[in-house]
Amino acid sequence: MVSFRNHSRTHIEFGKGLNVIWGENGSGKTGVLEAIHSLSFGKSFRTNRHKELLKAEKDFLKIRGLFVKNGDKDVITLHQNKKGERRFHINKSPITGLKELMGENLVVVLSPEEQGVTKGPPANRRQFFDKIFSVISKEYIETLVQYHRILKQRNAALIKARDNKASAEEIDIWDEPIGREALSLWRKRDALLAEYTKELTSVTKNFSTEETVRIEYSTPALNNENMKEHLRKNKKRDIVTGVTNFGPHRDDIKVLWKEKDVKKYGSQGEHKLSLVLMKLAELFYISKRTQQTPTLLLDDLFAKLDSGRSRKIVSLIKSFEKKAGHEIQTIITTTDLINLEKSGIKIENTETPTFHLKRICNA
Numbered sequence: 603m604v605s606f607r608n609h610s611r612t613h614i615e616f617g618k619g620l621n622v623i624w625g626e627n628g629s630g631k632t633g634v635l636e637a638i639h640s641l642s643f644g645k646s647f648r649t650n651r652h653k654e655l656l657k658a659e660k661d662f663l664k665i666r667g668l669f670v671k672n673g674d675k676d677v678i679t680l681h682q683n684k685k686g687e688r689r690f691h692i693n694k695s696p697i698t699g700l701k702e703l704m705g706e707n708l709v710v711v712l713s714p715e716e717q718g719v720t721k722g723p724p725a726n727r728r729q730f731f732d733k734i735f736s737v738i739s740k741e742y743i744e745t746l747v748q749y750h751r752i753l754k755q756r757n758a759a760l761i762k763a764r765d766n767k768a769s770a771e772e773i774d775i776w777d778e779p780i781g782r783e784a785l786s787l788w789r790k791r792d793a794l795l796a797e798y799t800k801e802l803t804s805v806t807k808n809f810s811t812e813e814t815v816r817i818e819y820s821t822p823a824l825n826n827e828n829m830k831e832h833l834r835k836n837k838k839r840d841i842v843t844g845v846t847n848f849g850p851h852r853d854d855i856k857v858l859w860k861e862k863d864v865k866k867y868g869s870q871g872e873h874k875l876s877l878v879l880m881k882l883a884e885l886f887y888i889s890k891r892t893q894q895t896p897t898l899l900l901d902d903l904f905a906k907l908d909s910g911r912s913r914k915i916v917s918l919i920k921s922f923e924k925k926a927g928h929e930i931q932t933i934i935t936t937t938d939l940i941n942l943e944k945s946g947i948k949i950e951n952t953e954t955p956t957f958h959l960k961r962i963c964n965a
């Protein structure tokens with residue numbers, strides 16, 4: 603990558619199994635994972651503001667990744683200019699939509715920067731699940747994109763009506779399409795969440811019998827009539843606010859820790875552990891559904907977990923590898939290698955590729 607965050611020019615070749623990036627805070631470890639993630643999902647996991655990614659005082663950034671999958675090699679590149687305009691290529695062909703990147707090279711990232719999934723507003727949890735479901739189901743992402751397209755058009759009509767530039771009837775024409783797509787999205791979300799939940803239950807059970815994490819979700823409208831009724835009831839408010847107040851874009855998916863809403867009652871440790879378990883469930887679920895094991899990006903995982911819990915997590919990952927009969931490509935970042943040893947990850951006398959980042963070199 604070139605001119606990405608604090609990296610001027612960084613080139614790393616990762617091995618198939620465990621890889622370690624170590625270096626002091628601010629040396630650019632998370633940045634490396636962010637770059638990999640950007641080639642997988644078209645965006646960072648740290649920010650939605652692309653401009654932040656460009657190294658200060660530079661004019662463009664470039665990330666190039668070589669991904670090997672079942673012996674096939676794919677080169678994915680991202681170019682971005684100062685204005686934040688971006689272009690992606692897969693094997694030198696430009697892509698037309700981010701949809702094309704989905705599922706090309708799978709990654710699951712676990713980073714303290716993502717704690718918003720359990721701590722933040724409902725949008726963060728929707729995003730968490732939308733991302734997983736978009737990877738495993740083309741129909742899901744298509745419905746999601748289509749729903750948001752119609753939502754945008756309906757919202758534009760609402761704003762016009764609010765400003766007296768359109769009649770209330772002009773909004774009614776959106777009832778049918780938005781209702782149809784909303785129900786379709788809800789049905790898919792509901793079904794996939796049920797599958798994901800099974801995986802989460804099994805991960806949680808293997809982790810501990812007392813510390814349970816569960817997802818709570820129910821769709822608020824179940825059929826066309828029901829949906830129409832909700833739209834009708836909300837119409838006045840929709841016009842006043844200029845946005846659609848009812849639909850899957852407002853879903854709240856709750857995370858329960860020992861049957862209590864973790865967002866409201868969770869301690870720091872409980873937040874962290876819930877996210878870890880949800881992420882492992884994500885990894886196992888995606889593997890099962892796609893028959894491909896994603897690359898696991900573990901950012902500073904062991905920094906704030908006690909060694910008992912980190913050992914347990916490492917052993918869950920190892921038992922998955924054993925069952926699958928192959929290694930999971932894992933990239934771990936850490937400030938010091940001793941943390942890893944404490945968590946039961948041996949790197950001394952192994953062939954684990956380790957990469958050291960120095961703050962000064964990249965500045």
Ligand SMILES: Nc1ncnc2c1ncn2[C@@H]1O[C@H](COP(=O)(O)OP(=O)(O)O)[C@@H](O)[C@H]1O
Pocket residue numbers: 606607608609625626627628629630631632633634654655656657658
């Ligand atoms: N656009 C940017 N241009 C230059 N430096 C940046 C940019 N964005 C972040 N940084 C710097 O890069 C460093 C962040 O690196 P990061 O990947 O978070 O390090 P680590 O994960 O090793 O702690 C910080 O010092 C931050 O100030």
Ligand SMILES: [Mg+2]
Pocket residue numbers: 631632633901902
């Ligand atoms: Mg970091």
